[in-house]
Amino acid sequence: MIRRQQPLSERLEARGISRRSFLKFCTTTASLLALSPALAPRIAEALESPRRPSVIWLSFQECTGCSESILRAGAPSIESLIFEAISLDYHETLQAAAGHQAEAAREQAMAENAGGYILVVDGSVPLGNAGFSTVAGQSNLDTLKAAAAGAAAIICMGTCSAFGGIPYANPNPTGAVPVSEIITDKPIVNVPGCPPIPAVMTSVIAHYITFGTLPELDHLGRPKVFYGQNIHDRCYRRPFYERGQFAETFDDEGAKAGWCLYKLGCKGPTTYNACAVLKWNDGTSFPIEAGHGCLGCSEPNFWDGGSFYKPLSQGTEIGGKTLIAAGVAGIAGGVAAGVANRAKQKTLRAPKPEAKKEDKA
Amino acid sequence: MSRPDLNAVLRQRARGTGNMVLVLHEVAHALEALAARGEARVIDLSSLPMTAPELDRLTDWLGRGEVIAQIEAEGRSEAMETAYPGVWLVTHRDRDDMLRGRYIEITPLPEILRSQPADIAAAGRRMARALTHFSDLEEAS
Numbered sequence: 001m002i003r004r005q006q007p008l009s010e011r012l013e014a015r016g017i018s019r020r021s022f023l024k025f026c027t028t029t030a031s032l033l034a035l036s037p038a039l040a041p042r043i044a045e046a047l048e049s050p051r052r053p054s055v056i057w058l059s060f061q062e063c064t065g066c067s068e069s070i071l072r073a074g075a076p077s078i079e080s081l082i083f084e085a086i087s088l089d090y091h092e093t094l095q096a097a098a099g100h101q102a103e104a105a106r107e108q109a110m111a112e113n114a115g116g117y118i119l120v121v122d123g124s125v126p127l128g129n130a131g132f133s134t135v136a137g138q139s140n141l142d143t144l145k146a147a148a149a150g151a152a153a154i155i156c157m158g159t160c161s162a163f164g165g166i167p168y169a170n171p172n173p174t175g176a177v178p179v180s181e182i183i184t185d186k187p188i189v190n191v192p193g194c195p196p197i198p199a200v201m202t203s204v205i206a207h208y209i210t211f212g213t214l215p216e217l218d219h220l221g222r223p224k225v226f227y228g229q230n231i232h233d234r235c236y237r238r239p240f241y242e243r244g245q246f247a248e249t250f251d252d253e254g255a256k257a258g259w260c261l262y263k264l265g266c267k268g269p270t271t272y273n274a275c276a277v278l279k280w281n282d283g284t285s286f287p288i289e290a291g292h293g294c295l296g297c298s299e300p301n302f303w304d305g306g307s308f309y310k311p312l313s314q315g316t317e318i319g320g321k322t323l324i325a326a327g328v329a330g331i332a333g334g335v336a337a338g339v340a341n342r343a344k345q346k347t348l349r350a351p352k353p354e355a356k357k358e359d360k361a
Numbered sequence: 362m363s364r365p366d367l368n369a370v371l372r373q374r375a376r377g378t379g380n381m382v383l384v385l386h387e388v389a390h391a392l393e394a395l396a397a398r399g400e401a402r403v404i405d406l407s408s409l410p411m412t413a414p415e416l417d418r419l420t421d422w423l424g425r426g427e428v429i430a431q432i433e434a435e436g437r438s439e440a441m442e443t444a445y446p447g448v449w450l451v452t453h454r455d456r457d458d459m460l461r462g463r464y465i466e467i468t469p470l471p472e473i474l475r476s477q478p479a480d481i482a483a484a485g486r487r488m489a490r491a492l493t494h495f496s497d498l499e500e501a502s
Contacts, residue, residue: 012479013483017435018434018477018480019477019478019479019480019483020432020434020473020476020477020480021434021435023472023473023477024434024435024436024438024453024473025435027453027462027464027473028453028461028462031405031407031408031462036403036405037403037405037464038403233410234410235410236410236412238378238410239378276410277407277410282455282457282459283459283460283461284459
């Protein structure tokens, strides 16, 4: 269990980090939060506060990509201050404890901070056979319900916990659901992405530390600061879209000239995320800049939304087997098979998180 | 498809989003407020999409003034007064030299250039310790 009571000023001095460096960090953090740089002193003040919220991080049906992403946040020596400003009491991948000791640490943190801790979840929760995903002999469902009961708020890191993600994709063999379909009486912040941008994850935590509240959310429970605008509107290739200049293949002259990737399946127009602004790998680039269309990974059901390589205007595809059946049975039979297949598919709908802005979490 | 005219592509890229002129108007208004009421203002250049050529044109347009300061604080930072006194271009990089933030500050002096009170206090303690050590050495010699 991480407990630190040493004042921040002493920690900075001990690590050879000047106050000026800290101010610089707070200024760039304000930028990430889309706050005025003038609020940097407020962030500094909050990070110096002795209040250290307890954070319990649970991992369910996931690939650990979200944890990998957050650990790759840039400039670890100073961004780690975010982690020093919280008490990360349970994280299966990061903690030194294992087995019963780890579970005891989680239970102790939950008891000591009942009603006040932040619960971070990555991964979807299987409602089918409990054996699909268990930790220490306890089903994910039971673990989530127990941990959520005493949480002040829940942060769903990644598309799997926010919207179900790949486990939720058709035919969803484990009966996976997002957290918001189970927990309906707690504030939930969805931070989708496969994985989310590291700075987005740390900034949501920083917002809570700084203001003691959750950020303003959109209709899908996502922080508006990062998910308020779509990729397309912030894309540097947007002028080419406006002029009707599209790459037709990945190696044609249009692609080489950096034209819009819409016709190659880019989901930027319907995807709300901050990739075009914050970018990846310490701001190096993002998928569209690397020459590939956006997959729409921060949107619900992105995996079932049709081909990644067909333009949005062509809509959702039916499966290949259905098309073969249609070819054999003729148009009428094909239509019937298509309808039957679509009926088997779960509705392509956005889950309805009970997310709400909380003034005082 | 026909081959694109690459010169036309480059011209279109240079035209960019059109946001450069918006930023310049914002700077002009902020400069008036600084002169009239002493109100400082910071514009975060990442808050508006602009192409790389547009950003280059923006900095070229603002020009260079009399002061360029380099700061080594968990990575290199630079505060450059533009050709318009009171308008500063401030960039922050991390220890890997990755760009972390770029701002236009409309202020008499960017905050990053000031010595911070906590650093000043720590410097006082450090200098006192060093002088004690210095006195010991003097006595020994």
